[in-house]
Amino acid sequence: MYLLNLYNCLTTYLVLGALLFAFGIYGLVSRRTIIGMLISSELVLAAASMNFMAFNRFTAPDPAIGQIFTLFIMAIAAAEAAIAVSIVIAVYRNYKSIDTEDIVDLQG
């Protein structure tokens, strides 16, 4: 059965990465709260990691490089999440809201 051999195909992982990327873009565009957009950006980063790991497994000459790059992506994502959460808390303290429509002081 072809369906049971999906885990041996590069295309499966690439399509999964594209799916995660599409979900992340949809969430980034359609969300109205900052935390929802942060969650969607984490999905986009996971899509990038998935692509690196897939090419690392199937085509790359040295199978350690992709894993190391994925570890670096995880570190950067952790730093990004920490800063984004602190910004969310600062915004909520000043505006009592995390809605992106309410943070419009310069709109007049």
Next chain:
Amino acid sequence: MQSAICQSAAGMSFFSAQGFVGLIFLVTIGLIIAGAFVATTSTRLVRCISGLAVCFTGVAGAYYFLLAPFVAMMQMLIYVGAVSILIAFAIMMATPEEGDTPGKKITRFSGPLGFAVSAMAFAALSLLAATTDWQVFAREGSGDMHHIGMVLLTSHSMVFELVSIVLLVAIMGALVIARRGRD
């Protein structure tokens, strides 16, 4: 086209050991898709972050299928254990009671337009992934934890140190930003 990328599956039974592994991978794919769907479409932020944790668990399973158990473990540790919990704390500290209230004027078209954009991106990337003839190189090195440690501390040691500095600066900046405005 997929002779080297995708090994053939002649005579694989549903009840053999290989078939069971394939079944577990289908469950993993289901976890990823269901988690991402809940994380992007739910109206309550608590459900969003739960869906994100489920999705990251599925991604860790996919890493395990990609012969990288160390990265799968790090995925569970960092994403599911740290990042999701951090965002859950942010939701608990900084969310008004009513949650995500829909129905303002500017965001009326953002849902369908965002769906169209993401669907086009998904279709284009999937078509590109399925039709490209990827070039396969000969393997050198095993890719296990010993090999990763050797490469990480020899040829990638500069990036390793830079990432530690970035993490330090990020945590100090997060503390400063979250502290500002409090008496």
